[in-house]
Amino acid sequence: xxxxxxxxxxxxxxxxxxxxxxxxxxxxxxxxxxxxxxxxxxxxxxxxxxxxxxxxxx
Amino acid sequence: xxxxxxxxxxxxxxxxxxxxxxxxxxxxxxxxxxxxxxxxxxxxxxxxxxxxxxxxxxxxxxxxxxxxxxxxxxxxxxxxxxxxxxxxxxxxxxxxxxxxxxxxxxxxxxxxxxxxxxxxxxxxxxxxxxxxxxxxxxxxxxxxxxxxxxxxxxxxxxxxxxxxxxxxxxxxxxxxxxxxxxxxxxxxxxxxxxxxxxxxxxxxxxxxxxxxxxxxxxxxxxxxxxxxxxxxxxxxxxxxxxxxxxxxxxxxxxxxxxxxxxxxxxxxxxxxxxxxxxxxxxxxxxxxxxxxxxxxxxxxxxxxxxxxxx
Numbered sequence: 001x002x003x004x005x006x007x008x009x010x011x012x013x014x015x016x017x018x019x020x021x022x023x024x025x026x027x028x029x030x031x032x033x034x035x036x037x038x039x040x041x042x043x044x045x046x047x048x049x050x051x052x053x054x055x056x057x058x
Numbered sequence: 059x060x061x062x063x064x065x066x067x068x069x070x071x072x073x074x075x076x077x078x079x080x081x082x083x084x085x086x087x088x089x090x091x092x093x094x095x096x097x098x099x100x101x102x103x104x105x106x107x108x109x110x111x112x113x114x115x116x117x118x119x120x121x122x123x124x125x126x127x128x129x130x131x132x133x134x135x136x137x138x139x140x141x142x143x144x145x146x147x148x149x150x151x152x153x154x155x156x157x158x159x160x161x162x163x164x165x166x167x168x169x170x171x172x173x174x175x176x177x178x179x180x181x182x183x184x185x186x187x188x189x190x191x192x193x194x195x196x197x198x199x200x201x202x203x204x205x206x207x208x209x210x211x212x213x214x215x216x217x218x219x220x221x222x223x224x225x226x227x228x229x230x231x232x233x234x235x236x237x238x239x240x241x242x243x244x245x246x247x248x249x250x251x252x253x254x255x256x257x258x259x260x261x262x263x264x265x266x267x268x269x270x271x272x273x274x275x276x277x278x279x280x281x282x283x284x285x286x287x288x289x290x291x292x293x294x295x296x297x298x299x300x301x302x303x304x305x306x307x308x309x310x311x312x313x314x315x316x317x318x319x320x321x322x323x324x325x326x327x328x329x330x331x332x333x334x335x336x337x338x339x340x341x342x343x344x345x346x347x348x349x350x351x352x353x354x355x356x357x358x359x360x361x362x363x364x365x366x367x368x
Contacts, residue, residue, distance in 0.1 A: 013135070014123045014126070014128075014131060017089055017090065017119065017120075017123050017131075017135075018120070018123050018124065020088075020089045021089060021116070021120050021123075024085055024086070024089065024116075
């Protein structure tokens with residue numbers, strides 16, 4: 001897709017959109033994922049969990 | 059291995075979540091002013107599907123705007139549901155977008171790769187759609203209709219696996235309602251991971267809807283990852299694994315159509331999950347004290363207790 005420099009004027013749709021996104025996100029910058037790996041091999045369960053960062057869940 | 063019996067259904071209706079879903083959909087759609095020359099949001103999408111789709115729009119439109127990619131930004135502005143409607147398969151829990159992407163994206167918004175619905179996204183082929191349809195039905199038939207209806211309406215298939223392989227699955231908090239799943243041609247096995255990841259989405263939504271902030275310095279020993287984990291990860295594990303245990307017990311008890319290999323796979327899974335869950339009987343109550351909302355706290359306690367006696 002075409003790439004152009006975004007305009008800086010507040011009434012430009014892109015700038016307005018980005019300002020609104022910032023308001024929507026507020027202070028919530030948290031990004032969390034819940035990566036989970038499992039393996040049930042013939043000999044039984046293998047602990048094959050994948051750790052993808054301090055905030056990951058099961 | 060021991061025999062299993064079905065357990066009482068879990069109540070997944072938690073009042074603050076649907077309120078948050080509607081509010082969030084409205085706020086995301088309001089990012090783009092209504093224009094008569096643009097179709098805007100698809101009125102045919104129910105709120106849970108619109109909620110999942112709106113986050114693809116948000117996460118797709120924002121980087122397009124920041125990069126000055128006018129064509130892509132305009133596409134998202136004209137497709138506030140990121141084209142979800144044309145990607146859907148009809149399932150037991152309503153239309154669900156089913157995708158088999160050729161490649162995934164990496165970016166700072168996630169620790170794991172992910173995929174965003176966009177102008178070039180195609181629906182999955184017929185076999186994958188049929189597999190997804192069958193998995194949603196398995197989930198619905200075993201007491202998880204409400205969970206997957208509200209928390210797993212966009213399914214992104216990852217790799218194709220065999221029973222002895224490692225299965226990866228994940229969700230990311232920026233794309234609630236979307237699940238990323240490895241898969242095997244066995245809807246009962248797929249439904250297990252569908253429910254697990256939908257459970258993560260449920261808990262993320264519940265924590266958000268109740269403004270619950272978990273302390274980062276409280277850690278608990280996790281048998282699943284064999285390490286001390288922050289309360290967030292520990293509570294997620296003690297919720298999502300019990301859900302898959304309950305599902306597995308139910309389907310082993312109720313589904314006479316399981317293949318021998320599929321039955322063996324799920325029986326081994328349940329047997330081993332019992333061993334992982336058992337040590338958390340002492341530590342889970344301590345972690346629950348970090349949940350201020352009494353209703354949410356009780357739901358997490360109840361499901362954990364249900365799984366402990368399976």
